[in-house]
Amino acid sequence: MSAARAGHEDVEVLVVGAGFAGIGLGIRLARAGRRSFAILERAEEVGGTWRDNRYPGVACDIPSHLYSFSFRPKPDWSRVFAPGDEIREYLRECVREEGIGPHVRLGTEALEARWDEEEGRWRVRTNRGDWRARVLVLAAGRLADPRVPDLPGLAAFPGRSFHSARWPEGASVAGARVGVVGTGASAVQLLPHVVREAADVVVFQRSAPYVVPRRDRVYSREERELFARDPDALPELRSRLFWRAEEAFPQRLGAPGRIDALRDLARSHLESHVADPVLRAALTPDYEIGCKRVLLSDDYYAALQEPHVRLEPSALERVEGLRAIAASGRAHELDVLVFATGFQSTRPPYARRVVGRRGELLSEHWSHGMRAYASTVVHGFPNMFVLDGPNASLGHNSAIFMIETQVEYVLGALAHLDASARPLEVSAEAEDAYTREIDAASADTVWVRGGCTSWYRDESSGRLTLLWPDFAYAFRDRNGRFDPSPFVPDAAPVVAAASG
Amino acid sequence: MGRVDVRAWSLAVEGATVRSTETPSGPAEAEGEARPAEPVVVLLPDAGMRAHEEFSFLLTVLGRRRRAIALDVEPIERAEEAVDAFARLVRATRGAIDAIAPAAPVALVGHGLGAAVATAIAADEGRVVALVLVAGWLAPSERTRVLARAWTTLHEEGSAALADLDALLLLGAPHLEERGREGLSRTLDVRARDGIAMLGCVDLRAAADRVRAPALVVGCARDAIVPEAESRALFAAIADSRYARVDSGHAVLAERPAELGRLVEEFVRCPEGRRAGAVLEGMRP
Numbered sequence: 084m085s086a087a088r089a090g091h092e093d094v095e096v097l098v099v100g101a102g103f104a105g106i107g108l109g110i111r112l113a114r115a116g117r118r119s120f121a122i123l124e125r126a127e128e129v130g131g132t133w134r135d136n137r138y139p140g141v142a143c144d145i146p147s148h149l150y151s152f153s154f155r156p157k158p159d160w161s162r163v164f165a166p167g168d169e170i171r172e173y174l175r176e177c178v179r180e181e182g183i184g185p186h187v188r189l190g191t192e193a194l195e196a197r198w199d200e201e202e203g204r205w206r207v208r209t210n211r212g213d214w215r216a217r218v219l220v221l222a223a224g225r226l227a228d229p230r231v232p233d234l235p236g237l238a239a240f241p242g243r244s245f246h247s248a249r250w251p252e253g254a255s256v257a258g259a260r261v262g263v264v265g266t267g268a269s270a271v272q273l274l275p276h277v278v279r280e281a282a283d284v285v286v287f288q289r290s291a292p293y294v295v296p297r298r299d300r301v302y303s304r305e306e307r308e309l310f311a312r313d314p315d316a317l318p319e320l321r322s323r324l325f326w327r328a329e330e331a332f333p334q335r336l337g338a339p340g341r342i343d344a345l346r347d348l349a350r351s352h353l354e355s356h357v358a359d360p361v362l363r364a365a366l367t368p369d370y371e372i373g374c375k376r377v378l379l380s381d382d383y384y385a386a387l388q389e390p391h392v393r394l395e396p397s398a399l400e401r402v403e404g405l406r407a408i409a410a411s412g413r414a415h416e417l418d419v420l421v422f423a424t425g426f427q428s429t430r431p432p433y434a435r436r437v438v439g440r441r442g443e444l445l446s447e448h449w450s451h452g453m454r455a456y457a458s459t460v461v462h463g464f465p466n467m468f469v470l471d472g473p474n475a476s477l478g479h480n481s482a483i484f485m486i487e488t489q490v491e492y493v494l495g496a497l498a499h500l501d502a503s504a505r506p507l508e509v510s511a512e513a514e515d516a517y518t519r520e521i522d523a524a525s526a527d528t529v530w531v532r533g534g535c536t537s538w539y540r541d542e543s544s545g546r547l548t549l550l551w552p553d554f555a556y557a558f559r560d561r562n563g564r565f566d567p568s569p570f571v572p573d574a575a576p577v578v579a580a581a582s583g
Numbered sequence: 584m585g586r587v588d589v590r591a592w593s594l595a596v597e598g599a600t601v602r603s604t605e606t607p608s609g610p611a612e613a614e615g616e617a618r619p620a621e622p623v624v625v626l627l628p629d630a631g632m633r634a635h636e637e638f639s640f641l642l643t644v645l646g647r648r649r650r651a652i653a654l655d656v657e658p659i660e661r662a663e664e665a666v667d668a669f670a671r672l673v674r675a676t677r678g679a680i681d682a683i684a685p686a687a688p689v690a691l692v693g694h695g696l697g698a699a700v701a702t703a704i705a706a707d708e709g710r711v712v713a714l715v716l717v718a719g720w721l722a723p724s725e726r727t728r729v730l731a732r733a734w735t736t737l738h739e740e741g742s743a744a745l746a747d748l749d750a751l752l753l754l755g756a757p758h759l760e761e762r763g764r765e766g767l768s769r770t771l772d773v774r775a776r777d778g779i780a781m782l783g784c785v786d787l788r789a790a791a792d793r794v795r796a797p798a799l800v801v802g803c804a805r806d807a808i809v810p811e812a813e814s815r816a817l818f819a820a821i822a823d824s825r826y827a828r829v830d831s832g833h834a835v836l837a838e839r840p841a842e843l844g845r846l847v848e849e850f851v852r853c854p855e856g857r858r859a860g861a862v863l864e865g866m867r868p
């Protein structure tokens with residue numbers, strides 16, 4: 084797989100991260116007969132998001148038959164929205180059955196990646212030895228690094244406290260007084276489970292989310308059997324799910340009729356589950372629907388109304404001993420603090436570790452927010468590809484569709500590199516023009532106009548840097564095929580053909 | 584990007600009332616930048632459908648980049664014979680387009696009966712630069728004749744079964760199973776009845792033969808009103824046409840609006856982008 088030479092291992096393609104993106108790329112590389120690649124994973128297990136998020140109730144909110152690889156369908160998903168464990172096991176099975184395990188280096192964290200101009204290679208330093216690679220693929224995730232607010236007194240909190248993505252194995256909150264901080268996608272999933280066990284629960288809500296019915300169900304034995312037996316059944320279902328999800332995009336454009344219908348659905352969901360006018364008012368969002376992620380749940384509102392649960396309609400501000408004090412001034416005595424406060428999405432930590440041409444840090448290049456041509460390649464960073472990075476996520480459809488599109492792009496670029504010794508560096512003009520296109524397309528969306536702050540937008544520039552502001556299909560039509568024309572023709576010295 | 588605000592207004596053209604729902608002209612005008620002349624997109628509904636309801640999704644998609652108009656055209660006088668009524672509908676629709684978008688190049692998009700009207704207009708109208716025929720037919724088959732007869736009989740009898748039957752005809756089984764009648768908007772009035780009667784007798788062979796505009800024919804795999812084979816015959820009959828198949832029932836605008844939107848947007852943007860005679864492959868998500 085790789086040749087050790089002069090204190091480092093040499094590969095053609097080095098991938099950082101073994102979540103959906105890294106694993107998906109690895110499978111496609113292996114299936115294409117490429118052997119010279121490695122996937123570095125800092126954790127002791129593959130799975131990314133689905134390895135880290137083990138809180139009770141964790142599940143996907145895009146139907147599993149769509150939220151899985153098109154090239155590795157799984158006929159026996161247990162339900163429409165599979166629980167996290169099942170998704171984690173699916174990813175492990177992908178690695179096992181596709182035989183890419185030997186390419187994965189667990190417990191190996193990429194500490195620094197530096198482009199070596201003379202060699203035309205990336206040099207990557209890890210906690211377990213150094214690597215040299217012609218091509219670097221960053222598949223390090225966008226919801227991989229938890230964000231915990233830096234609150235006064237939190238460090239001295241005598242109770243237990245953890246982020247939802249770091250839920251301690253087997254930890255129980257039975258009989259405890261629990262504070263759940265945040266009301267996003269994770270909070271909505273875990274609250275009903277916490278409520279079932281805990282003695283007392285306080286939910287700290289900075290901003291009320293929109294919640295719509297989840298409509299989950301199990302697949303019957305016959306359905307699963309049919310998916311396994313009839314080769315047309317799964318592709319048909321997957322298409323149906325995909326195109327149905329696409330129908331939600333015009334809501335994000337604020338299309339009259341469409342957005343009203345969605346808002347009505349959320350309002351009537353709230354009204355039919357919450358009778359108390361005071362609570363109902365507190366749970367009514369003050370921004371346009373879709374501006375933040377629309378949440379799916381059938382039991383969140385019911386959980387909030389259990390007698391031992393209180394909604395604190397303000398942010399958690401500081402901690403004094405066991406007392407958690409909200410912005411409202413109210414104090415709540417708690418034994419456990421669960422931070423369902425999201426991730427460092429717009430400013431990924433990996434960007435501070437990647438050094439391109441002329442010594443530029445990726446985080447500097449992204450100082451006004453993430454940007455990349457085709458949402459994948461960055462000027463000044465030759466032979467580097469970012470998966471699931473700038474403007475490559477969706478609020479309305481499956482991340483896997485986007486990841487597969489980018490994987491296809493990378494494979495096209497690799498085929499190009501097979502026939503050329505020059506590094507591929509996208510031109511500054513192409514990156515600028517693409518970024519302008521993204522900004523123009525974002526301008527009329529609810530993410531920018533909807534009157535909220537969200538993790539979809541860069542904090543400092545206000546640009547929509549995380550989301551692709553169009554239909555998912557438009558991402559594939561636009562970015563699904565590698566085209567060498569926007570790349571700098573002669574910026575790089577010609578180097579000797581690949582080793583490894 | 585073009586705003587997707589939609590405005591609606593009515594006007595009277597000779598012999599018909601017209602209701603028009605439209606998006607403003609898209610970014611070319613909004614941002615003042617020079618752009619190659621984009622055609623005005625005119626959307627023509629199926630029998631008994633209200634254009635603004637049937638095309639609400641497409642208006643948003645297409646209206647993001649150019650002016651898009653959904654037209655309801657209702658001839659004032661009804662004709663005894665369905666063939667005459669169809670001729671009147673075609674004439675009135677042409678008049679409405681002339682009134683609303685005079686002299687501009689137009690892209691006609693029709694669904695079901697709307698596709699028949701679009702075919703007939705494109706046969707004689709030089710400014711049609713793109714033609715999209717969704718669940719359209721070439722010539723009535725024995726099946727559509729029987730269907731039109733049964734449907735109109737039930738309508739005349741005031742049968743309570745008609746609404747159910749109509750839903751069964753319009754929707755593919757998976758949609759009905761998973762989403763019920765969501766998105767369906769047919770009104771079972773005399774307009775619908777007249778339209779269904781046209782389905783059983785309007786023959787478009789001569790018109791299709793004269794169409795010179797590039798066309799995209801979209802057939803619906805589960806269509807129980809215009810069987811896919813009839814759409815394929817239309818594809819074969821038009822010189823400069825390509826074909827796409829969508830896995831849906833007749834009411835594709837309810838079942839697969841986004842998939843249809845992708846096809847129409849791509850085609851309107853670049854009608855010659857795919858060679859004549861091509862059968863387009865669907866996206867495999």
Ligand SMILES: Cc1cc2nc3c(=O)[nH]c(=O)nc-3n(C[C@H](O)[C@H](O)[C@H](O)COP(=O)(O)OP(=O)(O)OC[C@H]3O[C@@H](n4cnc5c(N)ncnc54)[C@H](O)[C@@H]3O)c2cc1C
Binds near residue numbers: 099103126193223481
């Ligand atoms: C609770 C939850 C539910 C979600 N549900 C959905 C859903 O229903 N639908 C949907 O579309 N999306 C969902 N998402 C988004 C989800 O993150 C993506 O769908 C997808 O899992 C991202 O895959 P990835 O491979 O890009 O990133 P990740 O899964 O985050 O994988 C990145 C990997 O890189 C590793 N890594 C990072 N830095 C380094 C380094 N320096 N060196 C070595 N390794 C490193 C990390 O340890 C991690 O394993 C959800 C996210 C969360 C948190």
